[in-house]
Amino acid sequence: MNRTHLAALLALAAFEAHAQSLPNPGGMAPDTPRMETGNPPKDHANTQDKLFVRQAALGNRAEVELGKTAQQKGGSEAVRQFGKRMQADHAKAGDQLLRLGKKAEPSVPKELDPEHVRVREELDKASGKDFDVAYLASQVRDHQKTANLLLWEMSFGQSADLTKYAADTLPTVMEHLEIAKQQLTAITSAPMPER
Secondary structure: OOHHHHHHHHHHHHHHHHHHHOOOHHHOOOOOOOOEOOEOOOOOOOHHHHHHHHHHHHHHHHHHHHHHHHHHHEOOHHHHHHHHHHHHHHHHHHHHHHHHHHHHOOOOOOOOOHHHHHHHHHHHHOOHHHHHHHHHHHHHHHHHHHHHHHHHHHHHOOOHHHHHHHHHHHHHHHHHHHHHHHHHHHHHHOOOOOO
């Protein structure tokens, strides 16, 4: 290999290393301000940040509303207390998210998304143990999705505030998920009462 080839390979390797340290321009909206090409300011939200704020805000809103329902209709004290905690924790998390995500200018609907409307309708028809099982099963699903959403933001988000929010929120979401799983297991594995 001659010197020209070696110099070209070294230059290519240096360029690739530099390119990997830059934010992914594929995730940037066309109107992203740039200090230099492909290097947006760190406090500017990218498309992933906007989508994250929207989806996380919808999830928080659903958790607050379904938590209120669980406090009213829960068949067990444990489910009513879990609903109370979901309402409080997700109201706080939702307020914090919307404050931090303001720069992202997300389009967050004021109503529940269709999936959570369906869950609410299902819960409205249930009572007692059936309500508890349906509510806790929805909590397991929702918290698994939320954990994945937070990990996605931590990996692909650009806003330092939002990625920090995701990292700070993940342990609480995992704790909620574990509680929901434990309560669901306890309810569904309990022996049926004899008649």
